[in-house]
Amino acid sequence: MKILILTNYANGLYLFRKELLLKFLEEGHEVAVAVPQDENCRKIGKLGCRMEYVRLERRGSNPVHDLKLFLSYRRLLKKEKPDLVLTYTIKPNIYGGLACRLYKIPYVMNITGLGTAIENKGLLSRVLLILYRWAAGKAQRVFFQNERNRIFMQGHGVAKDNSALLPGSGVNLAEHPFREYPSEENGxxxxxxxxxxxxxxxxxxxxxxxxxxxxxxxxxxxxxxxxxxxxxxxxxxxxxxxxxxxxxxxxxxxxxxxxxxxxxxxxxxxxxxxxxxxxxxxxxxxxxxxxxxxxxxxxxxxxxxxxxxxxxxxxxxxxxxxxxxxxxxxxxxxxxxxxxxxxxxxxxxxFDRQLVLAAYEKELERVRVK
Structure with a gap:
């Protein structure tokens, strides 16, 4: 199975979703990652993922640039023909989700947080919520990381029937072991x-x-x-x-x-x-x-x-x-x-990260049986 992952920052993907990438690779899936190019991309490449680079302004709100991102995702989907697409963060969620919906490719969206643009309300927030409503409408699953975000988005018509809750990104308990509390002798x-x-x-x-x-x-x-x-x-x-x-x-x-x-x-x-x-x-x-x-x-x-x-x-x-x-x-x-x-x-x-891996494995199985 070919899995394509869309996200806005290579280091965030590596730090918090490395185990998911490795699990997919160990199961024999082909994994491609579309992300803006920076020095962190090599970490993901070393795991065995194939890299595809897209231009994405993490905090920009230029509609021309966002349209170009949407078109980039369309071209990428047409070229890759993935069996499943995973999207993370606002712009990949919206523009990647819309592109997947257009080509009727199964996709799973992860709303890792609402982001400043939505939290601050105003015109931009209203536009983003409309786009989110369209983008999430045909998603196989929309994961939220806290209940308040899910209630807020569903109140605006987003992911009313296809949502689920994750324990955030979880935490790798082996890589983050318990450490004895240090002495306070020096403060x-x-x-x-x-x-x-x-x-x-x-x-x-x-x-x-x-x-x-x-x-x-x-x-x-x-x-x-x-x-x-x-x-x-x-x-x-x-x-x-x-x-x-x-x-x-x-x-x-x-x-x-x-x-x-x-x-x-x-x-x-x-x-x-x-x-x-x-x-x-x-x-x-x-x-x-x-x-x-x-x-x-x-x-x-x-x-x-x-x-x-x-x-x-x-x-x-x-x-x-x-x-x-x-x-x-x-x-x-x-x-x-x-x-x-x-x-x-x-x-x-x-909050064991294994709980997150199990949730994604369930979505992968849904694609297999279709």
């Missing part, structure tokens, strides 16, 4: 692993770090940031982050492909995101055995147990984040350590 390290952009809560994290370091000078607390800049807003955030690093308020590690090591060296993970499909960062933090502080939004709150494996706080609210930091600092080292152990148990029971 407590709070780590944020986020793309540096407004909707990931970057300003709340930076402002909270500054406030905590001012309010609690007697506490040995470090704030560490890992993540890449979005080029459109780099000029907005880079000078501020540089200034806070120079003053010792935070440590910035830049982009890190594999965060397991830095998580294992940290004590608490902070995730101040405004919206998520289901946060991979929080799943990996729990797998590592670390308590979390995260916004009380769908896509985050499903990944931890309030008061037992983490604490929530309101999004877009620096003071709420500060209070959450103070709350976890008020616990003993033993209590924070126990929260981490409970986090591992919770994610192992509910």
């Amino acid at each position: 407590i390290c709070f780590l944020a692993v986020i793309r540096i952009m407004k909707d990931k809560g970057i300003m709340e994290f930076l402002n909270a770090a500054e406030k905590i370091r001012t309010r609690l000078p007697e506490k040995s607390v470090q704030f560490v940031l890992a993540g890449e800049y979005e080029e459109e807003t780099r000029d907005q955030y880079e000078p501020l982050i540089h200034k806070l690093c120079e003053s010792g308020i935070i440590t910035y590690l830049g982009h890190i492909d594999y965060v397991e090591k830095v998580m294992s060296e940290s004590h608490v993970i902070i995730h101040p995101s405004y919206h998520e499909g289901l946060s991979n960062v929080l799943l990996e933090a729990a797998a590592c055995g670390r308590p979390v502080l995260a916004t009380n939004v769908n896509g985050c709150k499903e990944t931890f147990i309030e008061g037992k494996t983490g604490f929530s706080f309101d999004k877009e609210d620096t003071d709420a984040l500060v209070k959450a930091v103070e709350k976890i600092l008020s616990l003993t080292e033993a209590e924070r350590k126990e929260m981490g152990k409970e986090a591992r148990n919770f994610v192992a029971a509910h």
Whole structure:
């Protein structure tokens, strides 16, 4: 069977869906991946997938460019004639889905998150929802990663009869093993692993770090940031982050492909995101055995147990984040350590990546028997 995968970013596919690609390949399927070309594509190629490169602006809203993407997908489908197409993220979902619908090729859509354009409402949001309605209408299955997103989209006529819920991308429990909680003798390290952009809560994290370091000078607390800049807003955030690093308020590690090591060296993970499909960062933090502080939004709150494996706080609210930091600092080292152990148990029971592989295998079987 030939399987074609459409997505917007090679590294995301590799980090969170590598096991799915390997499973398909081990079963003897031919796997082709259509993605914008970058240095991460070689990782997917090394697994044994065949690469097809398409031009795709992840954050652009130029209708001419989007039309060209749709036409690129049409040409690709005509050339490849796949038995099944898997799509991830907004533009591949919409334009890939529409192209598959046109050629009557079975396709499975994964709505990994609604995205800023839809969350912010307005004219663009209405247009995208109309396109999603058409694109998802003939999908074999539309996977959602949290119930709130499914309810929202179905309320706008999207995937009313063909939806299912996944535990996010799941987490590879072998690649993200439990790590013993590190000693707090030299202080407590709070780590944020986020793309540096407004909707990931970057300003709340930076402002909270500054406030905590001012309010609690007697506490040995470090704030560490890992993540890449979005080029459109780099000029907005880079000078501020540089200034806070120079003053010792935070440590910035830049982009890190594999965060397991830095998580294992940290004590608490902070995730101040405004919206998520289901946060991979929080799943990996729990797998590592670390308590979390995260916004009380769908896509985050499903990944931890309030008061037992983490604490929530309101999004877009620096003071709420500060209070959450103070709350976890008020616990003993033993209590924070126990929260981490409970986090591992919770994610192992509910978010094992094998659950995701089983869901896709079921969709593959539906194609086989047709």
